[in-house]
Amino acid sequence: MxxxxxxxxxxxxxxxxxxxxxxxxxxxxxxxxxxxxxxxxxxxxxxxxxxxxxxxxxxxxxxxxxxxxxxxxxxxxxxxxxxxxxxxxxxxxxxxxxxxxxxxQLPPFPTEAAFTIIETELERSVDEVFSQISPDPVAAASLGQVYQARLYSGEEVGC
Known part of the structure; x- marks a missing residue:
């Protein structure tokens, strides 16, 4: 689809x-x-x-x-x-x-959808931006959710 x-x-x-x-x-x-x-x-x-x-x-x-x-x-x-x-x-x-x-206490939405949003916003693939990213969100809210990630520079970020 x-x-x-x-x-x-x-x-x-x-x-x-x-x-x-x-x-x-x-x-x-x-x-x-x-x-x-x-x-x-x-x-x-x-x-x-x-x-x-x-x-x-x-x-x-x-x-x-x-x-x-x-x-x-x-x-x-x-x-x-x-x-x-x-x-x-x-x-x-x-x-x-x-x-x-x-x-x-909101349930997260699918990680695939979240990664698509991240890639659209950054105009790059998740793999190009992050050396590591958590497979599941560490927090979820009504308008988004947060993943723990590490940039290629070694800096830890939330996205």
Missing amino acids: GQHPLHNLRRYNAGEIAQYYRYRPWKSFWRTFRIVLAFLSFFLGLKLDDWRNVEATTRLKRAEQLRETLTRLGPTFIKVGQALSTRPDLIRKDFLDELVKLQD
């Missing part, structure tokens, strides 16, 4: 992004459908718990479901969850406790 055309953008360019999606409306519709379906499933689960009078016993399960849903939907939704995790005035405690996990 080829590299996504938008990965070649060196800077944010709203015009190029709009042009790409203008001829691919199904991508926007599909993404919207997935988002709506994810939240509809979550809210229906909450409502079913309420109707069956089991809300008290399923609170932790629903909080975990919300965190997993936000994680699955990607970085934008993770950021929203992180922001909500700092608002005890808006979010009930069981959800808050689960959303706090979005601050520092």
Whole structure:
């Protein structure tokens, strides 16, 4: 499978992004459908718990479901969850406790994708830049992850 055309953008360019999606409306519709379906499933689960009078016993399960849903939907939704995790005035405690996990307990994305991003940014292969690089990330966050690496000069770096 080829590299996504938008990965070649060196800077944010709203015009190029709009042009790409203008001829691919199904991508926007599909993404919207997935988002709506994810939240509809979550809210229906909450409502079913309420109707069956089991809300008290399923609170932790629903909080975990919300965190997993936000994680699955990607970085934008993770950021929203992180922001909500700092608002005890808006979010009930069981959800808050689960959303706090979005601050520092995120799963990494595939190393192959990360190396592709590194190579695109540096315009060189990973092997050309680093004499060593960890096969797995040493840290992961909503918008990136960190690998331990060594330059050919011997200097240790995080990338």
